[in-house]
Amino acid sequence: MSYLAQSFSVKFDYKIYFTKFLFNIENTTLADFFRERAAEGGQKIYFVIDEGVFIAHPNLIDNIRTYFLVHPTVALLPDFAIVPGGERSKNDLSLFDQLIDATDSYGIDRHSYIAAIGGGAVLDLVGYAAAVAHRGIKHIRIPTTVLSQNDSGIGVKNGINYKGKKNFLGTFAPPAAVFNDEQFLTTLTDRDYRSGISEAIKVALIKDQEFFCWIENHAEALRNRVAEQMNYLIKYCAKLHLAHIGGADPFETGSARPLDFGHWSAHKQEQLSNFGVLHGEAVAMGIALDSTYSFLAGFLTEDKLHRILNVLLQLSFEITDPIMTINDLQSPLLKGLAEFREHLGGRLTITLLTDLGTGKEVHEMSPQLLIKASSYITNFLENSTSLNFNND
Amino acid sequence: MSYLAQSFSVKFDYKIYFTKFLFNIENTTLADFFRERAAEGGQKIYFVIDEGVFIAHPNLIDNIRTYFLVHPTVALLPDFAIVPGGERSKNDLSLFDQLIDATDSYGIDRHSYIAAIGGGAVLDLVGYAAAVAHRGIKHIRIPTTVLSQNDSGIGVKNGINYKGKKNFLGTFAPPAAVFNDEQFLTTLTDRDYRSGISEAIKVALIKDQEFFCWIENHAEALRNRVAEQMNYLIKYCAKLHLAHIGGADPFETGSARPLDFGHWSAHKQEQLSNFGVLHGEAVAMGIALDSTYSFLAGFLTEDKLHRILNVLLQLSFEITDPIMTINDLQSPLLKGLAEFREHLGGRLTITLLTDLGTGKEVHEMSPQLLIKASSYITNFLENSTSLNFNND
Ligand SMILES: NC(=O)c1ccc[n+]([C@@H]2O[C@H](COP(=O)([O-])OP(=O)(O)OC[C@H]3O[C@@H](n4cnc5c(N)ncnc54)[C@H](O)[C@@H]3O)[C@@H](O)[C@H]2O)c1
């Protein structure tokens, strides 16, 4: 036996731009981006739009057309794809086929762009199609929800569901660029708006005490959709996510995934509720459960746990519900632990908290302690008064 | 407008092992590989086998079972998938679905392995399925043809065809490891055996004069399937390919692809012949065409061109055929130029030769000169005598 060893590194670079009114002709953010990259010429761009965004922003397509007429930096394809918003877009494999057909019939090559405007689900679908067509067409993300602007839309993952299995097909494929336009957020429902905040709480809890305190102090403004505070939250949260992804293991070859704090139960909850509970809502309950477990396991003080539960309540999150309630060892939610292990691959690795801003990895969770944690939360909720809602 | 910049590098490492009788229980190459990586435990392995290999090696599955009984380093899944060999495996999307279903039903997670034993086509199919299932399951390649052992099986690309478009869906995804077992080559047909040699001539011509001379001097032995010379050729060719891939642009973000020397017409020829002409056979004719063009364009001496055409003939390759003949501007083969540009994305970039072992990039080809090149080859063939076949 003899062997040859192959070894190389691939560098990935992209920027996340923060702007307002991206397609206003006076806003040159996008035009500048393409102008800098127009070296070889002939690049096309194909837009895929989330139906929810399309309905809430009826002039969007006209604005895009006008924008590229005024700034002819890249060849805008005359047709646009409108795809259903939310999880449906990831469940319907024919949408994937439709996008692949479009790259074929429009002759979109590896130097051209597929841009997606929408929530995290649509970005995941389009990102996946772009990643595998021609072994990777340049992909531009224009996230339109809080969650996708501060978390899902700025990272390196994409995916679609397969036979009900969440993100069963996908790749790691960094975007060419991300454009966060705060104006899109104004048309979100309160539920969609709020649900993205839980990812900021999550990343604050495992990485950044100061940020957690900031969220505590601005919970009221965030609940009331004050743009200035939301912009701050999104940018800060995006920065923490980016730093983590750019760290040791961007393509997640190990089994540790601290950014999945609170997520083992959230994934299961989404599935058990048939996606009636939003991802961010499920994450809020997942944070409540794993923080409580951290306290009961002796890692976190009760005082700190209460601050976590209170900030969730102040932001109008539910911290538990019937699906999240673990009464006994047969509770369906507990299956989420095994599925999470399989999802990660290898050993079960769960992040718990030892402080506000500090995570700790464990490799098992006691079902008995989870039952206790669940009833602790129910009691806490019963004892919490309206006072909790006005302490900032 | 403000922005955050993301930047990181991902390192990829893998080895190509050269061995004989890989599944002989005395051969510990494979067992050692898994033993070194068994840290977390619980990894499974699922085997997908090329039907052509399965038929030619009827004891293969038994040998694999025995091997992992004796060396229980990874949990062998009891079922094996047998998929049709050759381009059919890449044309039939239901095979892709079948592999995805298998990863789901067998609970193959990101720390488990999907191994493929077969020719380049089967490796491309399985590599693609492994790359997108769970965003990437570890993939082991056991190439069984000359082409896949010296070229396709050792690189970073995978892919399947979509609506007749070659490699329309795929990713860049390095394997976990490659095991080249020379014993598999003994059961190849002469055509399949020989066709992989053209990739070695290709890489020699653009990178390594010494290797080209070596091939010239051993053409007879290679034609007669002498194992020692073939082993040398495969390993040397693999080394040149690896060095290129590991160089400036492993995931081909630019439009230059020197390893695609001779390929613009080969891709078209494969398609026009409905894959009746093998990839390596088409590449041999593509090398003849682009080398002749290099001479007619004034880049390469006629003497060197003749050495190239002669070595192809000595190895029993056809250097032209009716599809490759370009009579006028309407010749279907010429469409291959535009399609190649689209395939690369961006500008057309073609590698020509200035010497044996030295490539040169150009960004256009003259159809008139291609017509001349085509008739030059026809004339050369008419004038070449049997003497050409015995000069080493
Ligand atoms: N790729 C990743 O790393 C990653 C990380 C976390 C979550 N995710 C995925 O993100 C998805 C959730 O994304 P999400 O929370 O952004 O929600 P979503 O994509 O499910 O969208 C929610 C709803 O909001 C609508 N909508 C979107 N933008 C709007 C706007 N500006 N105005 C009005 N309506 C609008 C959509 O049409 C949809 O009905 C899940 O599929 C989850 O798996 C991916």
Ligand SMILES: NC(=O)c1ccc[n+]([C@@H]2O[C@H](COP(=O)([O-])OP(=O)(O)OC[C@H]3O[C@@H](n4cnc5c(N)ncnc54)[C@H](O)[C@@H]3O)[C@@H](O)[C@H]2O)c1
């Ligand atoms: N991924 C890449 O970078 C890359 C590069 C070049 C080519 N390719 C692809 O490789 C494919 C061609 O691969 P190939 O030349 O290896 O041929 P192949 O995979 O088409 O196989 C040719 C035939 O040989 C049979 N076979 C394979 N091994 C055998 C053995 N040991 N004994 C008996 N029969 C055997 C197969 O069943 C098949 O019928 C094409 O699809 C091409 O696109 C991929």
Ligand SMILES: [Zn+2]
């Ligand atoms: Zn999340």
Ligand SMILES: [Zn+2]
């Ligand atoms: Zn080739």
